Amino acid sequence: MQIVMGVTGGIAAYKACEVVSRLKKLGHEVDVIMTENATRLVAPLTFETLSKRPVCVDTFTRTESWDVKHISLAQKADLFLVAPATANLLAKLACGIADDMLTTTLLATKAPILLAPAMNTGMWTADATQANFRTLQARGVHFVGPQSGFLACGDTGAGRMSEPVQIVEAAEKLLHPCRDLEGLRVLVTAGPTLERIDPVRYLTNDSSGKMGYAIAAAARARGASVTLVSGPVHLATPTGVTVVPVVSTQDLYDAMMAHCSSQDIIIQAAAPADYRPAVTAPEKLKKQDGQPFTLTLAENPDVAKAVGEQKKPGQILVGFAAETEHLLENAQKKLDKKHLDMIVANDVTQAGAGFGVDTNIVTLITHDGATELPMLPKSEVAARILDKVSELRTKAN
Numbered sequence: 001m002q003i004v005m006g007v008t009g010g011i012a013a014y015k016a017c018e019v020v021s022r023l024k025k026l027g028h029e030v031d032v033i034m035t036e037n038a039t040r041l042v043a044p045l046t047f048e049t050l051s052k053r054p055v056c057v058d059t060f061t062r063t064e065s066w067d068v069k070h071i072s073l074a075q076k077a078d079l080f081l082v083a084p085a086t087a088n089l090l091a092k093l094a095c096g097i098a099d100d101m102l103t104t105t106l107l108a109t110k111a112p113i114l115l116a117p118a119m120n121t122g123m124w125t126a127d128a129t130q131a132n133f134r135t136l137q138a139r140g141v142h143f144v145g146p147q148s149g150f151l152a153c154g155d156t157g158a159g160r161m162s163e164p165v166q167i168v169e170a171a172e173k174l175l176h177p178c179r180d181l182e183g184l185r186v187l188v189t190a191g192p193t194l195e196r197i198d199p200v201r202y203l204t205n206d207s208s209g210k211m212g213y214a215i216a217a218a219a220r221a222r223g224a225s226v227t228l229v230s231g232p233v234h235l236a237t238p239t240g241v242t243v244v245p246v247v248s249t250q251d252l253y254d255a256m257m258a259h260c261s262s263q264d265i266i267i268q269a270a271a272p273a274d275y276r277p278a279v280t281a282p283e284k285l286k287k288q289d290g291q292p293f294t295l296t297l298a299e300n301p302d303v304a305k306a307v308g309e310q311k312k313p314g315q316i317l318v319g320f321a322a323e324t325e326h327l328l329e330n331a332q333k334k335l336d337k338k339h340l341d342m343i344v345a346n347d348v349t350q351a352g353a354g355f356g357v358d359t360n361i362v363t364l365i366t367h368d369g370a371t372e373l374p375m376l377p378k379s380e381v382a383a384r385i386l387d388k389v390s391e392l393r394t395k396a397n
């Protein structure tokens, strides 16, 4: 297949040579585009020798053929990989800046884009870079890494480029996407619910929706027709996914009851409030002049349990368990009580797990056993959950 590979000016550029070499050994055609800065770190001749094609650096270089080079490369790519991708590249791509051969070609391409970020920890964790990372992820740009480890600048932390073998693996996955959910209907829940106290106050929790949205996007990419019942979040709708917005747990219950019977797979990553104010005040509540204020709560429906009680033959039901203690015992109880086929247990007290963050640390528990996963980006957790769901479907049929 045809891969266009961008190389930007990070010290990890030397590892990009191995990426090109590995891609060539797998039989791919690779066109390399380097930034000016990258050419100071590795000579274009190295990439030309490995790829057996001319390397592009300057948008205005005259070539023998009369095509417009950045457009023709953008169009012929089955995959556009950038390794290493510097903070500068992420920022330009997020803003649509096209001021050299690499960024003009990237902006013009319709191919899947895979970035392997590499930079100093401070640059990776900077608010601007993280915002650019999230923007690009929301637009469907794929990432491999960065990893944590010893960095060329002497620091230790996140920002190290993934190893060439991992980058090539990620590229292969995108070039040969798994379509195991083709023709299936998948219903996903995501985000918090919000329970009104009065017109200006409410009860809610810290769910950002990232976990559920990652599952919806991954299921769609694997060919499923996806409906996402979402609480109030600030995330872009994944491409091709139908969103049903809800606010309260009662809304979530109503939406799930309307949709659940027609689904093949239901994955409930939402964090619905278990309680709501027994009465929602029609006007803003006033202070009590120093007296304690008592809010009476009423129990909300258990949506997952209700869905489980209506389980259709052949349906696969997956729930999540957000726990702060006795992770496995509590999750196991929910697996049984809610009639689930699998529960994704996350100890939300661990750094890098649970609410708000881009990663999660989970154990997948089925009736046959448990699989503990390391800390992974939520997109990868989503992929592992869907792999397990596919396995369960195969066993059931």
Ligand code: PMT
Pocket: 189, 190, 191, 192, 206, 207, 208, 209, 210, 211, 212, 249, 268, 269, 270, 271, 272, 273, 274, 300, 301, 302, 303, 304, 305, 318, 319, 320, 321, 322, 323, 334, 346, 348, 354, 355, 356, 357, 360
């Ligand atoms: O949204 P993010 O910021 O990415 O964070 C992800 C997450 C922490 C929200 C997610 O990984 C997660 O753990 N979701 C489940 C949160 C939760 O409500 O856990 P629980 O153990 O209270 O509920 C167990 C299961 O029952 C869940 O599938 C939940 O959706 C469901 N439930 C809970 C309460 C309720 N009234 N009705 C339900 O259906």
